Amino acid sequence: MVDMTSVICQGLTLKTPVMNASGVGGFSNELHGYVNMAEMGAFVTKSLAPFETKGNPAPRVVGANAAMLNSVGLTGPGIEFWRENLLAKLVKINVPTIVSIWGRTIDDYARAAALLQGVDPIVVGVEVNVSCPNIEDKNKMFAHSVTSVGEILDATKELSLPRLIKLSPSTHLLGEILEVVDASSASGVVLTNTALGLSLDMGNLLPSLGARGGGLSGPALHQIALRAIYDSYRALPNLPIVGVGGVSNARGAIEMLAAGARVIQIGTASFVEPRVISKVIQDLPKEIEKLGFSAVSDLVGAAHRGGAAATRD
């Protein structure tokens, strides 16, 4: 029997290293018809702002080569509404919950963090999604600026819950940003959010999405996210990593864990197979055992320690 217990950081231990990716699974029990959510390591909400948001113009999703492009635009009911009306369903299912937050200004992040103080203990952590435009800095993405990420870390530091900072793969500054997170009081990073992408409609040669550009996810993102995880672990081995990007089976999950992720998330693959999270939860222990590991924690970072062969010696 493989021990699947996954410690992300102090105060955040999951029974299995598999969860959904933010934005794929809604805000509450939407996945429950397909997946027994109580079996998941944790449920991650779609990103919530301290206010209600309507999102981007349609179309918001389009298929691409080995990928999907979305410009959903962080539509949501706001944190207060979520606490009052949607959180109770997650308490009923008894699934550890990670709340993803976002904002348009640094102060929005501070307000979002403040609105989560004293929340029900089913909430075990917070993901801070910094892949959003900063209206105070020419709409430049927070995640593409070392200074902005530092300011967000500072603005959310009063949160008493573990804080995971979700970063973008579309910046050459990722290494520097990881160092800033590592030196802060944040608990870890989520690698990665979608990559910046574009698709043109071959009928009219105009952008396919209503917001023009979008976020690329799915199989085409996997190797990019894997590289970010591998490089982060190599440079900063003690910085906890949540791996996400193109995972659709146990094999993809194992790759991310071996590269250095302590847990993984599944997003786009759920659109193809809504039960994929259950399947990976079921298959993962068998596949880990085949590789000769008796605990998922031994697999984490194995690619940096001689791979599977080192474990068999």
Ligand SMILES: Cc1cc2nc3c(=O)[nH]c(=O)nc-3n(C[C@H](O)[C@H](O)[C@H](O)COP(=O)(O)O)c2cc1C
């Ligand atoms: C339709 C859609 C909506 C998303 N919404 C969010 C979101 O609200 N917050 C966030 O941090 N990431 C969001 N993401 C990004 C995913 O959480 C994930 O980082 C990305 O899709 C890569 O994983 P995947 O290839 O398994 O989908 C969204 C992705 C998709 C496809």
